[in-house]
Amino acid sequence: MMKRYLINFDLEEIRKEHCDVVIVGTGISGLYTALNISGKYEIKLLTKDKINESNSNLAQGGIAACINKENNINLHIEDTLRAGRYYNDKKSVKILVEEARENIKKLIEIGAIFDKDEHGNIMLTREGGHSERRILHSKDQTGKEVIRSLTEEVKKRKNIKVDEETFVIDLLTYKNKCIGVLVKDDKEIYALLAKAVVLSTGGIGQVYKNTTNSSIATGDGISMAYRVGAKIVDMEFVQFHPTAFYNEKDRKRFLISEAVRGEGAVLRNSKDEAFMENYHKLKDLAPRDIVAKAILIEIKKENNPNVYLDITHRDENFIKNRFPYIYDECLKKGINISKEYIPVCPVQHYIMGGIKADYKGRTNIDYLYACGESASTGVHGANRLASNSLLDGIVFGNRIAQDINIKIGSKSIYNLNLKYKHNKDELKCDLNKIKERIREVMNRYAFILRGKEGLNKACEIIETIIKELNSYSKDSIEYYECVNMAYVAYLIITSALKRKESLGSHIMVRDLGGENFV
Known part of the structure; x- marks a missing residue:
């Protein structure tokens, strides 16, 4: 392959x-x-x-x-x-x-x-x-x-x-x-x-x-x-940061630093309840995998696309001085964080x-x-x-x-006549559509909660995409990136399938039917 x-x-x-x-x-x-x-x-x-x-x-x-x-x-x-x-x-x-x-x-x-x-x-x-x-x-x-x-x-x-x-x-x-x-x-x-x-x-x-x-x-x-x-x-x-600013239109989400919770911010659900005490003794300062899972459960329970981060109890001058960038960016998005809750949800952050x-x-x-x-x-x-x-x-x-x-002090640089040749047929499909297909598959089947059935479905789809990409060639950065994304998706999915039990950020859910609910 x-x-x-x-x-x-x-x-x-x-x-x-x-x-x-x-x-x-x-x-x-x-x-x-x-x-x-x-x-x-x-x-x-x-x-x-x-x-x-x-x-x-x-x-x-x-x-x-x-x-x-x-x-x-x-x-x-x-x-x-x-x-x-x-x-x-x-x-x-x-x-x-x-x-x-x-x-x-x-x-x-x-x-x-x-x-x-x-x-x-x-x-x-x-x-x-x-x-x-x-x-x-x-x-x-x-x-x-x-x-x-x-x-x-x-x-x-x-x-x-x-x-x-x-x-x-x-x-x-x-x-x-x-x-x-x-x-x-x-x-x-x-x-x-x-x-x-x-x-x-x-x-x-x-x-x-x-x-x-x-x-x-x-x-x-x-x-x-x-x-x-x-x-x-x-x-x-794969680590999913619990608190990215929720905006349905934005694919790239603005991060609300964990330091905001470090300075006293509290996560609240749509009923205004501070819910993290129900999930971990460290409450809002629990490790990221626990907070992300808790938020996802609250989102499902409340049938709401996000929860809220509340730092309104802190002094406004403190907020502006300690988090000037977050304050300004949220203000641009219509939220004054010194007076209003910040809508947040988990998104991919780190591997x-x-x-x-x-x-x-x-x-x-x-x-x-x-x-x-x-x-x-x-x-x-x-x-x-x-x-x-x-x-x-x-x-x-x-x-x-x-x-x-x-x-490398005494090492020489190799001067070899390497060459490589494979099928040169031009790829004619829409690379942006393939990228979006990869993203849809990963969000549906390999997000915070995973199931064996869904991961197997995802593997089949990504393998088909890789086969298609490798059957052709195109000299463009978009093509190279698309291939790289497909391989990375494949590596995440196959690794997830091998680890059958939950551990850290890898959370297997048997009754999920293999599909995330966000």
Whole structure:
């Protein structure tokens, strides 16, 4: 069913460029990895959009890290394990938490600015699943601030070149070694050969009908790694954020940060009842999978498309100062959050699975690394703890950089005459309609609640779509994205079918008839 390369090519006939390291993706993990690689190496940072278009840039809440003496490292480890249903790799979690402080210090040295109190101390907040305040933030646009600081530093480095609007089609390999990437820009398709390749391509949100993710999150890195034979694991663990602003017309939903609940907001149903006390002892600060499921149950019970988030009991000036971005965006949508409830519902937000990577970010393909959301080090288990994602990106991005600094010094760049040929019939169907079909299938059968019957139906449909896409070819980014989305959908569905019992974000419901009710 799988096609190794998405297009025909012959390296003898196309242009070739060379560098030491290729990094695909300019979210926090990609930028931070680049900045920690030795300045003696030439680095190419590739992004299919603009440098600041990423899920990292959209992150509101903050970065979880034990930076004060009052913070308990063991508590952060336990909170991460508990949220992940103890499915986490414990060594990965230990690395994440213990190396947080040194990497936060690096971020601040690079220029990231976090909120401070009147005494100059970094302010910390709390989110769902956390037993204490340990989350650094920059108002409610932490990701944007971190990306700003990293981008400014990247532009200063003479050894780093950023190529925007450059789409990576496939990984080039030889004898289980990654030797570069096949690239498309606005002019041509060419090969970029390198000593090492890092995939930091972000999430898979566009596979679902509604998501908080960037429009470019089509799972490209996971899909191209799958085609090259990299191990892909735990794809059934898709996280659905409980509180996205409900608007029936919007496919991309505006995220209402978990930090809003961390500062006292309460979830209410259509009867104005605060319902989370019925589902978990932590109430509104329960882990995300529990809150998302609870909201879905309330939506079904009340026959209402959303529930409500209430922060009206907090002082208006506090709300405007602490959450200026959320306040302004909600106001644009007709809701004054200091006086009115926010309509919210769960949507796709993050994936815990992905490209299997070890403690140094290495995959089973030599010289191919993965970090950030596209990777799976086992750190998040079956459900990610809030604000551990940006931390994951910097801790394991730094580890990848240190490994590359050691490994590629005496390595040569391969110059091989690789080529690939398959059926060249032009695809004539509407790619946007295929994308929408994938999203409909995933929302209907592989959303928060899953059933065996529905997943089997979904598998049949997605397999048919993949067969159709692979029978033809089309040199367009829309085609490449569509194939990538189909493969990612297939990986999620087949992984979900293998895990017959509920665990974390993977919730199997036997009496559902295989179909979600939203």
